[in-house]
Amino acid sequence: MPHLSRHTAPALALALLFGGLPLAHAAQPASAAPAPAVAKDKAPLPLDELRTFAEVLDRVKAAYVEPLDDKTLLENAIKGMLSNLDPHSAYLEPEDFQELQESTSGEFGGLGIEVGIEDGFVKVVSPIDDTPASKAGIQPGDLIIKIDGQPTKGMSMMDAVDKMRGKAGQKIQLTIVRDGGKPFDLDLTRAVIKVKSVKSQLLENGYGYLRITQFQVATGEEVGKALAKLKKDNGGKRLQGLVLDLRNNPGGVLQAAVEVADHFLTKGLIVYTKGRIANSELRFSADPADASEHVPLVVLINGGSASASEIVAGALQDQKRGILMGTDSFGKGSVQTVLPLSNDRALKLTTALYYTPNGRSIQAQGIVPDVEVARAKITREQDGEIYKEADLAGHLGNGNGGADKPSSKKSKAEPRPQDDDYQLGQALNLLKGLNVTRNN
Template sequence: MGFPSLSHRHPAWARGLLLALLAFSPLGFSAQPAASGADTEAGSQAAAASDEEQPKGLLPINELRTFADVFDRIKQAYVEEVDDKTLLENAIQGMLTELDPHSAYLKPEAYQDLQINTTGEFGGLGIEVGMEDGFVKVITPIDDTPAQKAGVEAGDLIIKLDSTPVKGMSLAEAVKLMRGKPGSEIVLTIIRAGVDKPLEIPVIRAVIQVQSVKGRLLDPGYGYVRLSQFQINTGADMLKLLDKLERQNGAELKGLVLDLRNNPGGVLQAAVDVSDAFINDGLVVYTQGRLPDSEMKFRASPGARLDGVPIVVLVNGGSASASEIVAGALQDHQRAVIMGTSTFGKGSVQTVLPLHNNRALKLTTARYYTPSGRSIQAQGIVPDIKVENAQLTRVEEMDRVKERDLSGHLENPEGEESPGDGDATTALSDSDYQLHEALNLLKALNVLNRPKLKAVAEAPADQG
């Protein structure tokens, strides 16, 4: 059933809205007379033709009239009364939502959350999320958070929060539902690639305190640094960790694994700081946009940590934005081997533009490019060596008899030592196959680069 036509109604507030939109716009507007009566069709065609020739800098008056008309119809005919503020804020959200997945209108709560996220402490489940086909997509679970411990994985699609379907929600509404009192439980219903039925995963909310830099020695001489996201102090914290690892090792490191898997990005300057730590000189990243201040170039300062030491950077589909800046810079400068799977492919830069009344715009203002001029937007960083995340299945072999097991075998003049069983390496290959392969590559690079052995004794001369 339809509703009565409201085209004859043009209350004063609707006319006032149209005038306000024109009066407060920093742009001019194109004055086109409205068509009426029998001239409606011809007027529409003329308006369409005129729109095609719309001069830049002028607002299209017909579209503004349409906006005011839609606003009028909603106010008059929608089943429930909606206040003007809600309608206008929804219109603003719609403008930003249709631009790209990363631009957004931030209300006070969302604006505060964004500011908190860059400092490393916030409440919730511990997942970086986006929207895909109307559902909430998990970009990555953050290390050591309730979501990761509960088994949430990058690429999962959340279709329900407790009993509430996600379809039709905005991302901000979904995030608001996921947050709550620490210690309370929420059930995520997710769809996972390769799994036939939806999974229900209960997660206990907590105050998330993210430590963006962690690390340890994998083997004597081989360090491991894990960056879970890029916060303001990530670069400085990483340098402190490298100092600590070298003290623990008692000497300079022989190789380093930099783990950027499932790192959703963060602060651009932090990505520059991390790249600068390993690059002696040259361009790290540059950005290009429409505004003059969006054209920026970031260069490495002279001097680098671990100069000449082999580095392997681990990436996957959850490595996004600032992670891709680091991987792209080290790859272009041939300073590291990139290993893993292709990255997320977010090659754009967002600027937070504060507004009045504790609101802000998060607006995509530039694209970024790697030092060689590559844009990874919607493409990602392709690893130098592709290594999928895998689970090893070992083949059982019979115990073989070796020379040392034979009765009466000749002794080694340098003495006999029992060969190591490699328990630590075996455990690493079982728990993290990609990291195991990265460590193996570092060891192989050091084998190729080690100096030749000097002769300690001359071979005895032939006697005849």
């Protein structure tokens, strides 16, 4: 487990979150936080502003065209207070709070989209693998301008999430704008989203592939098991190279990100956080164990790689443990704490920023890869009949000896992930190149 600073132990009670608010919540911590410590010297109450608030409340209640009760007006005031902070802070009503707590299991209802707000519109941070959103072709950066025909301009993120939520089997139409083009409609069917956070396989003999779709409570443990299985599948031999795929990973639980990074690091800082309250000061360092056996590593990131993904990528980049490849990451470098309130409600409040080992804040800037490789469509030459010199009648033999090599019809190989994924193919080629240079 990571070594923590002296402030870390009490702070582990905090529910520290990463990522934007998903359609039905991204992975979040299992427990919520107690109220954080507050500064002893409180500022005096702003009496003039409180009088104004009470006057506005009274005027609205008395003069608005429809009758309103105090409970509705006060809850709306709270929502207004939170909506004018950053996009990741929110007031959670009982249903939202319950779903947030359940989402750490990796199973929830919805479409499987991580969303945020940009210029008043709902923006896709990333779709989650194997969900209705990813199967429909939704991409990071897409703007959702309508939900079932209702414009999202000016809609709060919580309201947009509520409208896109629903029971499995229910249909929904999203109107999308992509790269400033013309709007188009996508018809989706809501489903129970069961997210498997870790996937792995051998790309070729000696070269492994490890994909993390989200950072859930058990992701660190699952990565350890996946690394062991990759070695077993490789005949018990140490891998020659590994691709760690964090593309379109919207983030999740802080502790899981630390544990994943720790599988690849043997010393040094992984991440630290800084905020105004004492409990927000955290430092996480690596322990000497190395589940990855220091295998050559390429980490894939893109614009859908957010928060916890950026923690892992930033730590591995700063510690020079792996080469980052792809495109700039999303740039969410803030930490959210869940603060339970009475009546089964809670605040999800941004309480800190996190920093990479070299002191970089990723907020609104993101991680820049070491090798930029944009997504590309792969086209192949059609297999046809190809003749070689050795096929020709009366051809000369090789003067240095050895058997002739005529053309042969190859049996159709099983499809591999790198065959249709340009960035992954480039990562594999880079690993092979690193091994060639090391061996020479």
